[in-house]
Amino acid sequence: MRKINLILLGAPGAGKGTQAEIISEKYGIPAISTGAIIREEIASGSELGAMVKSCTESGQLVPDEVVIGIIKGRLAKSDCENGFILDGFPRTVPQAEALRDLGVEITDVISIEVEDEDIMDRMSGRRVCKVCGATFHTKFKPSPAGEMCPCGEPLVRRADDEPETVRNRLKIYHEQTEPIKSFYEKMGLLKIVHGQEKLEDTTALTAAALEA
Secondary structure (H helix, E strand, O other): OOOEEEEEEOOOOOOHHHHHHHHHHHHOOOEEEHHHHHHHHHHHOOHHHHHHHHHHHOOOOOOHHHHHHHHHHHHOOHHHOOEEEEEOOOOOHHHHHHHHHOOOOOOEEEEEEOOHHHHHHHHHOEEEEOOOOOEEEOOOEOOOEOOEOOOOOEEEOOHHHOHHHHHHHHHHHHHHHOHHHHHHHOOOOEEEEEOOOOHHHHHHHHHHHHHO
């Protein structure tokens, strides 16, 4: 089996995280979510976490040097030796250039494309548990416990899933992140997957793109 160093691109709410988990399980390589790492930093209450929190709650991107430092440290860990999946990084062309300059080899880049209107529907219904971290959706993946998490805690909408914040995040994505597609297309690495309403259909298309 070939080594897979994959970047998953796509707007917030396009389903990158879900596909990353599926690919991670299939190939036995870690899915590295910058969003999850950043949320851990916020939860720690550190000075860096406070700065990052103000960025995420307003829909702004976390400064490049902060994210690049986080990713560099994560990729140096032993579980990345046989491959990895980057979900949420790079988000700007300078970040993509920084990753290249670090000497990190990327074998595959898949962009999951979903219309903005569908993204709004998806994210407005997302609910999370602040205690155990479980994620549900009022329409697509409702909690068996209704408005509660099965662990017994209430489910809430994340601040960055508020409609106005989502609109701002999509605007930033189109302005700052979409140009990355051209960066990787010129390297012959980019593959496009059109996100489907059914998860299994998107999964099948993503698997086919990875194996092509």
